[in-house]
């Protein structure tokens with residue numbers, strides 16, 4: 001059995017199937033860990049999501065910011081944005097089934113040695129706190145009434161740092177921002193949401209969450225996506241960046257948890 005962790009698919013169906021062929025992916029034997037952002041920006045959101053759904057017995061997918069945005073639009077809680085490319089999902093007869101599957105996808109998944117999440121683990125959290133916070137928002141997503149409230153208040157950059165006394169939509173938004181949107185954190189632990197570029201251009205006083213000065217060491221290695229400009233290079237032993245910018249014309253990458261071997265497919269659109 002092999003577990004392959006794959007970065008942001010973002011509707012890149014051809015690269016996804018190319019990668020599965022290259023891996024000789026076998027549903028009787030292998031598992032896929034998908035780092036989220038299965039949909040949006042790319043050309044084939046519906047086919048990509050449907051393929052993940054079809055493989056669901058062998059797939060663990062954590063939710064990314066684009067997946068949550070699509071779900072919020074689907075429920076009528078948020079308006080679509082100009083650059084969104086998931087209209088095919090909104091029009092599909094099977095949209096409710098696909099949404100139902102996404103609603104039960106976690107924000108964080110782990111086994112004995114590894115943690116998977118979309119953007120990262122807040123560097124001030126230990127693993128137990130990260131786990132507890134992920135479960136809180138997952139429970140909200142599983143509840144149709146609470147989900148509506150969550151989606152309606154999902155967007156916003158504040159609060160930018162963790163405070164255990166946060167409650168309700170502010171708390172859910174902060175947790176979700178950590179797991180699905182975080183890149184840089186300032187010295188005091190506030191998230192920055194403007195910067196998306198390569199690490200060499202990071203502004204003074206900010207560091208990537210995985211290199212924060214006071215980061216709580218976790219017992220497990222972290223797999224994450226979301227930050228294409230890293231091109232997979234974190235220069236950090238226990239954080240592995242999976243997003244290699246497929247939707248931006250670069251590559252889709254799979255990392256084998258057992259062997260540490262990378263397999264890549266060039267984007268085909």
Ligand SMILES: [Mn+2]
Nearest residue numbers: 037064065226
């Ligand atoms: Mn993302």
